Amino acid sequence: MPDHSPRRRRIVIVGGGFGGLACARALAGAEVDVTLVDRRNHHLFQPLLYQVSTAALSPADIAVPIRRVLSRAKNVEVLLAEVAGVDVAEKRVRLADGGALPYDQLVLATGSVYNYFGHSDWAETAPAPKTLASARTIRARLLRAFEDAERSDDPDERRRLLTFVVVGGGPTGVEMAGTVAELARHTLSGDFRRIDPAQARVVLVEAGPKLLAAFPEELARYAARALERLGVEVRLGCGVEAIDEAGVQLHGERLPAATVIWGAGTRAADGANWLGGTEDRGGRIRVAANMAVEKQEDIFALGDVALLEQDGAPLPGLAQVAQQQGRFLGKELRTRAVPRAFRYRSKGDTAVIGRHAAVYTWGKWRLKGLPAWLLWALVHVYLLIGFERRTLVMIQWAWRYLTFERGARLID
Amino acid sequence: MPDHSPRRRRIVIVGGGFGGLACARALAGAEVDVTLVDRRNHHLFQPLLYQVSTAALSPADIAVPIRRVLSRAKNVEVLLAEVAGVDVAEKRVRLADGGALPYDQLVLATGSVYNYFGHSDWAETAPAPKTLASARTIRARLLRAFEDAERSDDPDERRRLLTFVVVGGGPTGVEMAGTVAELARHTLSGDFRRIDPAQARVVLVEAGPKLLAAFPEELARYAARALERLGVEVRLGCGVEAIDEAGVQLHGERLPAATVIWGAGTRAADGANWLGGTEDRGGRIRVAANMAVEKQEDIFALGDVALLEQDGAPLPGLAQVAQQQGRFLGKELRTRAVPRAFRYRSKGDTAVIGRHAAVYTWGKWRLKGLPAWLLWALVHVYLLIGFERRTLVMIQWAWRYLTFERGARLID
Numbered sequence: 001m002p003d004h005s006p007r008r009r010r011i012v013i014v015g016g017g018f019g020g021l022a023c024a025r026a027l028a029g030a031e032v033d034v035t036l037v038d039r040r041n042h043h044l045f046q047p048l049l050y051q052v053s054t055a056a057l058s059p060a061d062i063a064v065p066i067r068r069v070l071s072r073a074k075n076v077e078v079l080l081a082e083v084a085g086v087d088v089a090e091k092r093v094r095l096a097d098g099g100a101l102p103y104d105q106l107v108l109a110t111g112s113v114y115n116y117f118g119h120s121d122w123a124e125t126a127p128a129p130k131t132l133a134s135a136r137t138i139r140a141r142l143l144r145a146f147e148d149a150e151r152s153d154d155p156d157e158r159r160r161l162l163t164f165v166v167v168g169g170g171p172t173g174v175e176m177a178g179t180v181a182e183l184a185r186h187t188l189s190g191d192f193r194r195i196d197p198a199q200a201r202v203v204l205v206e207a208g209p210k211l212l213a214a215f216p217e218e219l220a221r222y223a224a225r226a227l228e229r230l231g232v233e234v235r236l237g238c239g240v241e242a243i244d245e246a247g248v249q250l251h252g253e254r255l256p257a258a259t260v261i262w263g264a265g266t267r268a269a270d271g272a273n274w275l276g277g278t279e280d281r282g283g284r285i286r287v288a289a290n291m292a293v294e295k296q297e298d299i300f301a302l303g304d305v306a307l308l309e310q311d312g313a314p315l316p317g318l319a320q321v322a323q324q325q326g327r328f329l330g331k332e333l334r335t336r337a338v339p340r341a342f343r344y345r346s347k348g349d350t351a352v353i354g355r356h357a358a359v360y361t362w363g364k365w366r367l368k369g370l371p372a373w374l375l376w377a378l379v380h381v382y383l384l385i386g387f388e389r390r391t392l393v394m395i396q397w398a399w400r401y402l403t404f405e406r407g408a409r410l411i412d
Numbered sequence: 413m414p415d416h417s418p419r420r421r422r423i424v425i426v427g428g429g430f431g432g433l434a435c436a437r438a439l440a441g442a443e444v445d446v447t448l449v450d451r452r453n454h455h456l457f458q459p460l461l462y463q464v465s466t467a468a469l470s471p472a473d474i475a476v477p478i479r480r481v482l483s484r485a486k487n488v489e490v491l492l493a494e495v496a497g498v499d500v501a502e503k504r505v506r507l508a509d510g511g512a513l514p515y516d517q518l519v520l521a522t523g524s525v526y527n528y529f530g531h532s533d534w535a536e537t538a539p540a541p542k543t544l545a546s547a548r549t550i551r552a553r554l555l556r557a558f559e560d561a562e563r564s565d566d567p568d569e570r571r572r573l574l575t576f577v578v579v580g581g582g583p584t585g586v587e588m589a590g591t592v593a594e595l596a597r598h599t600l601s602g603d604f605r606r607i608d609p610a611q612a613r614v615v616l617v618e619a620g621p622k623l624l625a626a627f628p629e630e631l632a633r634y635a636a637r638a639l640e641r642l643g644v645e646v647r648l649g650c651g652v653e654a655i656d657e658a659g660v661q662l663h664g665e666r667l668p669a670a671t672v673i674w675g676a677g678t679r680a681a682d683g684a685n686w687l688g689g690t691e692d693r694g695g696r697i698r699v700a701a702n703m704a705v706e707k708q709e710d711i712f713a714l715g716d717v718a719l720l721e722q723d724g725a726p727l728p729g730l731a732q733v734a735q736q737q738g739r740f741l742g743k744e745l746r747t748r749a750v751p752r753a754f755r756y757r758s759k760g761d762t763a764v765i766g767r768h769a770a771v772y773t774w775g776k777w778r779l780k781g782l783p784a785w786l787l788w789a790l791v792h793v794y795l796l797i798g799f800e801r802r803t804l805v806m807i808q809w810a811w812r813y814l815t816f817e818r819g820a821r822l823i824d
Contacts, residue, residue, distance in 0.1 A: 041559060041821070060470040065821040067603040077605045080559040099563070147453060147492040151511070191479040193489045409453070409477040 008033050011333060012093050012103040014083050014271070016043050016066040019303030019322030020109035026330025028073030035101055037093065039082040041065055044132065047319055047380060050172060053129040053138040053261075054179040055187075055409045063132060083110075086274040088296065105298050105333060108274075108285065109326065112266040112304035112317055115282075122243045126167060126260035129176065138261055142180065143409055145258050146188060149195045156256070162200040163257040165248050167240055168264030169206025170213065171351035174223055176261050177204040178354035181230040187409075202232045203255065205248070207239045207264070212351055212359065214316065219359040222368045226357045240264075266317060271305040280307050284314075289341035291329050297338070302326055308342070315344050350376045420445050423745060424505050424515040426495050426683070428455050428478040431715030431734030432521035438742025440485030447513055449505065451494040453477055456544065459731055459792060462584060464547040465673075466591040467555065467599075467821045471544045495522075498686040500708065517710050517745060520686075520697065521738065524678040524716035524729060527694075534655045538579060538672035541588065550673055554592065555821055557670050558600060561607045568668070574612040575669040577660050579652055580676030581618025582625065583763035586635055588673050589616040590766035593642040599821075614644045615667065617660070619651045619676070624763055624771070626728065631771040634780045638769045652676075678729060683717040692719050701753035703741050709750070714738055720754070727756050762788045 009032040013020045016038035024036045042063040051057040067078045082096035086106065093101040114128035127134045127141075142164070149161035164184075166177040184200035191197070204211075204227060210220045211227075211234065224234045235250070242249035247256040272279030275293060279285055284307035286294055291308065293299040302308075303322030308315050315321050321344055332339030348362030350372065358372040367375065421444040425432045428450035436448045454475040463469040479490045494508035498518065505513040526540035539546045539553075554576070561573035576596075578589040596612035603609070616623075616639060622632045623639075623646065636646045647662070654661035659668040684691030687705060691697055696719035699705055703712040703720065714720075715734030720727050727733050733756055744751030760774030762784065770784040779787065 041555060058470040058472040060821075065603070068821070071603045074605075078603075079563060080556070081563065143453060144492070151491060151493065191477070191483045191490075193486075409472075409480070 009104045009337075010035070010102060011105045011107065012037065012101050013107040013109060014038075014093065015109035015111055015303070015305075016040070016078075017046070017109060017111045017303060017322060018319045019111075019326040020107065021066065021069060022323045022326030023107055023109065023302070023330040023333075024070055024073065024076050024326075026327045027334060028070070028076060030075065030334040032075065032333070034073075034076040035079055035103075036066065036070065036076060037079045037081050037083055037095075037101065038066060039080070040131075041067065041080050042132075043069060046130075049129045049132075049135050050175045050179060052132065052135040053142070053176065054183050055139050055143065056179070059132045059136065083270075083274075086299075088275065088299070091298065103298075105337070106300065107329065108271045108293075108299065108301040108305055109303045109322065110269040110271040110305045111322075113269050114262055115265045115267040116262070117265070119243070122262065125245060126243050126262040128262040129172065139409075141259050142183065146184075146192065146195070146197055146200075148258070150192050158195065159201075160247065160256040161258045162195065162197075163247070163255065163259075164200060164202045165255060165257045165260045166202070166204045167243075167248075167260065167262050169204060169208065169211040169234075169236070170263060170265070172263035173204055173206070174211060174227065174351050174353055176263055177202055177232045178227055178230055178352070178357070180261075181227070181232050182354050185231060198231075202230075203235060203257070204232050205235045205238050205240060205250065207237070209237055211236070214349060215351065215359060215361055216366060219361060219366060219368055223351065223353055223359055226353045226369075230354050266304065268305045271301065275299065282307075289343075290332075290339045291325060291342055292339070300329055300339075302329060308344075310344055316349075318349070320347055350379075352376050421516045421749075422447070422514060423517045423519065424449065424513050425519040425521060426450075426505065427521035427523055427715070427717075428452070428490075429458070429521060429523045429715060429734060430731045431523075431738040432519065433478065433481060434735045434738030435519055435521065435714070435742040435745075436482055436485065436488050436738075438739045439746060440482070440488060442487065442746040444487065444745070446485075446488040447491055447515075448478065448482065448488060449491045449493050449495055449507075449513065450478055451492070452543075453479065453492050454544075455481060458542075461541045461544075461547050462587045462591060464544065465541040465550040465554070465588065466595050467551050468591070471548065475544060495682075495686075498711075500687065500711070503710065515710075517749070518712070519741065520683045520705075520711065520713040520717055521715045521734065522681040522683040522717045523734075525681050526674060527677045527679040528674070529677070531655070534674065537657060538655050538674040540674040541584065551821075553671050554595065558596075558604065558607070558609055558612075560670070562604050570607065571613075572659065572668040573670045574607065574609075575659070575667065576612060576614045576671045576673070577667060577669045578614070578616045578673045578675060579655075579660075580674065581616060581620065581623040581646075581648070582675060582677070584675035585616055585618065586623060586639065586763050586765055588675055589614055589644045589646075590639055590642055590764070590769070592673075593639070593644050594766050597643060610643075615647060615669070616644050617647045617650050617652060617662065619649070621649055623648070626761060627763065627771060627773055628778060631773060631778060631780055635763065635765055635771055638765045638781075642766050678716065680717045683713065687711065694719075701755075702744075702751045703737060703754060704751070712741055712751075714741060722756055728761075730761070732759055762791075764788050 011034045013036045027034045043066050045062040048062045070076045084094045084096040116122050127137050129135045145161045149158050152158045164180050166173050181202045184197045188197035211223050212220045268283035272283050272285045285301040287301050287306050287308050291300040302325035304317040328342045350360045352358040356370040356373045358376045360367040360372040423446045425448045439446045455478050457474040460474045482488045496506045496508045528534050539549050541547045557573045561570050564570045576592050578585050593614045596609045600609035623635050624632045680695035684695050684697045697713040699713050699718045699720050705711040714737035716729040740754045762772045764770040768782040768785045770788045772779040772784040
């Protein structure tokens with residue numbers, strides 16, 4: 001780091017997701033030295049990860065090197081490293097390889113991981129689409145199940161191989177179930193000789209009484225109907241009791257299934273545990289309206305790892321929340337040591353169900369079906385970082401929309 | 413397989429590379445039942461694999477599901493399975509999982525693997541770009557070396573991290589060395605704060621007296637000059653004595669290097685060993701002019717796994733050889749049990765050195781520099797299977813040509 005005199009403020013940001021990256025970008029060119037640490041070299045456009053899991057997009061279509069995004073921000077350093085903890089008293093971030101990063105101000109934006117609610121042994125059998133690696137695993141399992149079914153002569157085993165269970169009726173679960181059904185019914189049709197991929201059974205299991213709990217009743221019902229039209233069996237009020245290689249044990253029913261995909265709830269990633277004693281039950285760090293951690297005014301937390309209440313309710317774990325927080329905090333820290341209070345302004349929530357079917361809600365506004373899908377597609381393509389990516393993804397989508405083709409059907 | 417009476421001829425093809433796939437396509441719609449077996453679900457466009465290794469293209473850009481390519485060939489079955497051997501007496505292909513495929517005629521198109529000339533322990537340290545997995549490994553190591561160099565404070569270690577050794581001066585080695593140099597000098601420039609990626613040292617080591625042994629002297633010299641202009645150190649007549657984590661031991665010189673890429677020669681993949689006693693030193697199966705294996709008239713071999721002499725010299729291990737052989741054999745087997753003699757017609761050989769630099773030779777024709785590069789680019793994009801892919805790859809290339817950007821800089 002270049003030497004300055006008087007010494008400039010040093011800001012360390014942990015995490016290159018939507019929150020951390022937005023914060024670093026907002027600090028570009030300011031009179032501070034910024035270090036962004038992430039254990040991955042890429043920023044991931046997580047809202048489209050389910051499309052990698054279902055072979056519609058390639059990993060590189062939804063990931064950009066963090067370094068590249070911040071290339072012109074000469075006061076920002078990017079470090080590929082794993083964080084082990086924080087020395088609050090010494091004001092240093094400890095790295096797993098023994099190094100340390102001194103800071104004047106620290107921003108924790110470590111995000112979230114999937115929550116198996118005490119059943120961490122299920123993670124192996126029922127992967128969740130959260131990283132490129134897990135999305136690739138899901139993609140390979142989905143495709144391999146059809147391959148194995150094509151080779152099997154045992155009708156029961158064939159049925160098990162062609163049964164796909166998605167756990168969790170939130171946006172991720174709804175998206176996964178819809179696209180798996182489309183993959184089976186459209187993309188793979190005609191490619192096999194002994195099986196008919198369209199006979200595949202896709203079951204969406206949700207413990208609560210409705211899908212998309214955060215959405216209005218009307219849209220939740222529409223989503224269930226749209227999924228059923230795609231051939232998905234929607235099971236509401238149905239808890240999962242066990243998951244193993246052979247299938248899923250539901251309350252009172254055994255469902256033999258070779259492929260189980262997890263999408264049921266997240267919890268905060270590491271971060272709160274580095275500070276000690278400030279987290280809620282979900283592991284999130286309680287922060288004030290200006291994102292400062294209680295009693296640690298030099299440490300800020302935002303995005304999925306943070307718990308910020310606004311109008312009496314915690315802000316939801318959405319990319320747009322993290323991004324707005326990051327941008328706001330970055331702008332504030334350019335000039336002030338103590339940021340002002342942040343206020344989240346929702347741009348609406350969407351969940352996509354399949355080709356030309358989605359739901360969108362914003363305040364009293366509701367949109368469903370094709371208009372919601374078009375809005376969703378437009379917004380998501382726009383949000384993808386980088387011009388080339390945007391153009392290419394748009395062309396790929398247009399092409400696939402017309403042909404049902406999928407470009408990334410790879411089993412490694 | 414549907415039952416026919418009288419029973420149709422059963423042809424089993426092992427391998428979905430250029431040779432096997434061309435053979436299966438040529439048999440589409442014929443009065444025979446074809447089964448194509450491959451242990452991977454995708455056909456790989458190997459000539460562009462070095463571009464995946466150097467983060468220019470995504471794996472899915474150069475791979476298509478074999479099933480998809482043969483979707484309309486209703487008499488062709490595709491099986492994702494590993495072949496364990498051949499029961500010549502019983503006329504059955506044995507699968508690793510215990511299954512068996514009876515055949516009337518068998519086509520072996522299993523291709524080649526990299527040859528470490530007795531040093532198979534080097535494979536881990538010096539991966540070769542041959543499969544998607546190994547290309548991804550190389551890509552991650554290349555990118556990680558720059559990341560680690562950015563974090564290192566030790567000048568010697570930094571130098572070691574920024575030294576890249578490519579072993580083998582054939583087309584693969586030349587392509588790898590050229591693109592690694594471009595990656596360092598152009599793509600990554602400006603993305604780091606402590607190192608200058610352009611300071612990276614790229615060394616191309618070749619045991620023989622010249623690069624591109626199969627090319628005319630003039631083009632080989634041009635390739636060496638063009639590489640040197642890109643900043644590559646070309647070492648000719650320089651054998652590798654040892655490779656380990658710390659670097660490469662050359663004859664009389666120790667070269668500390670964190671990244672070593674292997675591109676020095678191939679040998680036949682499994683295939684010859686299934687038949688016993690028909691292979692040459694390189695493990696290739698000797699075949700007659702009609703591709704029939706000696707004394708096994710129901711078994712054919714083609715592509716890199718076969719040794720076919722034409723005008724007194726063995727045909728080279730090139731995609732175009734395999735493809736022509738496969739297409740020819742498939743057409744012949746549509747109507748005859750005994751195919752006629754094959755004749756290879758070269759469309760010329762190319763090797764690409766970097767942006768707008770390549771060499772091309774065809775008979776007495778020689779082309780170098782930009783014209784050769786344009787020809788190469790045109791031909792390779794054209795050969796990529798599938799319309800969407802072609803368009804997209806062309807757009808990506810055009811974009812990268814203008815910007816030096818790379819779309820697939822992922823470390824998993």
